[in-house]
Amino acid sequence: MFKPLDPLLHSELRLAVMSLLVSAEEAEFPYIKEQTGATAGNLSVQIDKLSAAGYIEIEKTFKGKRPCTLCRITPAGLNAFEEYVESLKSYLKI
């Protein structure tokens, strides 16, 4: 029996963002943009979706005089990611 895949995570860019944040305490927006190769606009939309679902926290701050957007995964996001990976295993019969 296949477990259902979280539709919010079953998206290329959102999954890449969550995978990056899983191993990091927090990551800045430009770092995520560089690592995923996404456009700023698209990334911003996807990050907002993850934030609205409570999977990540977004903190707007300043680095010196420059604005800086920090993203970090929440416990709910970590749980969702773990469940997603577990579901994947059932599809791949790992």
Next chain:
Amino acid sequence: MEEKNNMTAEHSLKIIRESIERSQRTINKNSALPLIWWGVCVVFFSLLIAHLWKNYGGPVWNMLWAVLWLIGYAGNWIIEKRRENIPNTFVGKVIGHVWTTFGVFCCGVGMLLGFIGCGMLPVELVMPNVYIFGCITSVISLCFGMGTTITGLVMSNRIIQVCGLVAGIGGFFGALHFPGHTQLYVMAAVATIGLIVPGLAIFVQNQK
């Protein structure tokens, strides 16, 4: 990266693996310069102190190790400032803690021995047998090797693991064979194998 929702399970797994690996590569890339920097500092100070000890007044020049920490940390701070913007990760945190612990232990032991060397503390207070003083390079070499090996294990880098083993075990026994200022040549060799070679290995890997 496009917005795709009709991915296969294999493709999802590939995205997760690639994202984590890419992030890991960025972190590895940024760890090369601090390793090389600290290695060069330790080699330079080892050779400098050995030279001064031999020619100009004995082991009191070991007090210069305090200057190494100051210069080392200042240089490290500049490297951190100028490096690529990378997030704090569990791996980075563990490596940072390992080397901070190493620094604190070596500084603590070094300062205590320094106070004894200057006559500010009686030798008998901390060590009953003066021979132990001669083996402190062995202990520091062992700690050095352990720090490098743990770094290699956390980073899953075989070259760093081997360098750490060679530096730690080789340095521990090597230092026992060299008395006085010549122990510092062992320390220079330990820093070369335990810090500079792993740093250069990571640097070369990143160029590929």
